[in-house]
Amino acid sequence: MPLVPMTEFLxxxxxxxxxxxxxxxxxxxxxxAIIEAGIEEKSPLIFGVSEGAMRYMGLEYTVAMAKVAAxxxxxxxxxHLDHGSSFEVVMKCIQAGFSSVMFDGSxxxxxxxxxxxxxxxxxxxxxxxxxxxxxxxxxxxxxxxxVDEEDAALxxxxxxxxxxxxxxxxxxxxxxxxAHGMYKGEPKIxxxxxxxxxxxxxxxxxLHGGSGVPDESIKKAISLGVGKINVNTENxxxxxxxxxxxxDEKPDLVDPRKYMGPGREAIKEVVxxxxxxxxxxxxx
Ligand SMILES: [Zn+2]
Numbered sequence: 001m002p003l004v005p006m007t008e009f010l011x012x013x014x015x016x017x018x019x020x021x022x023x024x025x026x027x028x029x030x031x032x033a034i035i036e037a038g039i040e041e042k043s044p045l046i047f048g049v050s051e052g053a054m055r056y057m058g059l060e061y062t063v064a065m066a067k068v069a070a071x072x073x074x075x076x077x078x079x080h081l082d083h084g085s086s087f088e089v090v091m092k093c094i095q096a097g098f099s100s101v102m103f104d105g106s107x108x109x110x111x112x113x114x115x116x117x118x119x120x121x122x123x124x125x126x127x128x129x130x131x132x133x134x135x136x137x138x139x140x141x142x143x144x145x146x147v148d149e150e151d152a153a154l155x156x157x158x159x160x161x162x163x164x165x166x167x168x169x170x171x172x173x174x175x176x177x178x179a180h181g182m183y184k185g186e187p188k189i190x191x192x193x194x195x196x197x198x199x200x201x202x203x204x205x206x207l208h209g210g211s212g213v214p215d216e217s218i219k220k221a222i223s224l225g226v227g228k229i230n231v232n233t234e235n236x237x238x239x240x241x242x243x244x245x246x247x248d249e250k251p252d253l254v255d256p257r258k259y260m261g262p263g264r265e266a267i268k269e270v271v272x273x274x275x276x277x278x279x280x281x282x283x284x
Contacts, residue, residue, distance in 0.1 A: 003070050003099040005130035006078045006228070007170050009044040009283070013227040014204040018279030019218075021210075022046040022080060023271055024232035026053055028065060029239070029264040035069035035077070037271035041281040044075060046100070048082040048230060050142060051089060063097040075284045078130070082230070083142065090120050094129050102132040102173070110135075110159055117167045132228075133167055135160045136175030138208045142232070157196040164201040171206050171228050172197070178209035182233050189217050191224060198225020206230065211237075215277055222279065231274055238270045239263040 006020075013020050023034045025047050038045045047066050054062055063079065070077035080100035081093045090101045103120040105113035117133045124131045136155030155174035164172050174197055176190045187209070198205050204227025210218070211233035218229065246259045253259065275281045 001070055001074055001076060003067060003079045003097065004076050005128060005170070006046060006080065006100045006132070007130045008076050008078070010130075010171055010204050010227050011202075012283070013280070014198075014202075014225060016283075017223055018283060019204075019207075019222045019227050019229045020044050020046055020280050020283075021271070021274050021278055022048040022082070022228060022230040023235060023274075024048040024050065024053060024082065024230075025057065025062065025066070026232075026236070027057065029260050030235065030267060031065045031069055033235075033264045033267035034271050035073050035075070037268045037275060038075050038077070038284070039073050040268075041272055041275040042075075042284045043275040043280040043282070044077070044284050045275075045280075046078045046080050046228065048080050048232065049098075050082045051085060054081075054093075059092070059096050067097065080130075080132070083134075084120075087116065087119060087123075091123065094124060094127060098129065100130040100132070100170075102134070104134045104173075106134040106137050106173075106175070110163070114163055114166050117163075117169060121167055121169060130170040132171040132173055132206055133163065133169035134173040134175075134208075135163045138173070138175045138179060140180030140209060142180035154190060155193060155197070157193055157200075160193075160197045161200045164197075164203055170203055172201060172203045173206040173208055176205075176207070178207055178213060180209045180233070181211070182237070183212045187213055187217075189213070189221065191220060194221055194224045194226060204228055210234075210274075218277055229274075229278055231271075234274075235267045235270050238266040242266040
């Protein structure tokens with residue numbers, strides 16, 4: 001199947017109370033691990049690509065790898081720009097073949113965020129590309145996006161509802177207490193914000209910083225209207241742990257396939273677990 005916009009599966013996810021995972025691509029092994037997990041679980045999936053990862057892999061390689069994964073798997077797969085910082089980078093990705101984009105205007109005042117996001121939605125929808133917007137500021141560090149805990153601001157439900165009504169984004173990321181990276185303690189998720197916003201907008205809510213959120217909290221968030229959950233750090237941790245262990249045990253090993261192969265397996269296992277937890281297995 002060619003790459004599809006998120007509207008191919010997100011409305012169904014919200015209606016049937018499951019969530020589709022966004023798993024970030026970091027290199028070829030991540031791409032293969034994520035798509036193999038999708039094939040084994042018969043799950044739709046979203047390849048997330050941050051601007052940092054795009055610089056690392058190269059835009060053309062990124063699109064080519066995602067396309068091959070989607071076409072050979074037969075699964076509904078979206079290639080999605082994660083935290084796009086400008087209209088220009090969004091356009092560059094759409095032109096290169098992305099089927100979905102996030103425009104993160106959360107650091108702008110509300111009016112400016114609405115104005116800029118609307119501009120992205122108009123251009124993206126004209127060519128069949130889905131759009132995710134963000135309201136409130138999600139804490140933690142993710143590539144180019146770094147937010148101090150003090151500056152992380154929860155989304156105000158009435159503002160989030162107005163943001164959606166004016167922009168008509170296909171997926172709405174709101175800050176509800178999760179953060180990018182791994183948590184030191186247990187994250188305090190504000191379920192009442194998810195509940196109020198989800199009941200008043202058509203678009204599913206997106207949970208960023210899904211790594212390390214307890215399973216029960218994930219299930220509750222989905223039951224309230226979360227339809228997309230982003231996971232990256234847990235995959236990185238699983239891969240690196242295995243690679244480090246192998247290299248520690250065999251200091252003379254030099255063939256990358258001998259440690260990247262097991263690293264890839266470790267990522268696949270995490271992604272499969274998440275697909276089952278999110279309820280997206282057998283929904284492709
Ligand atoms: Zn994020």
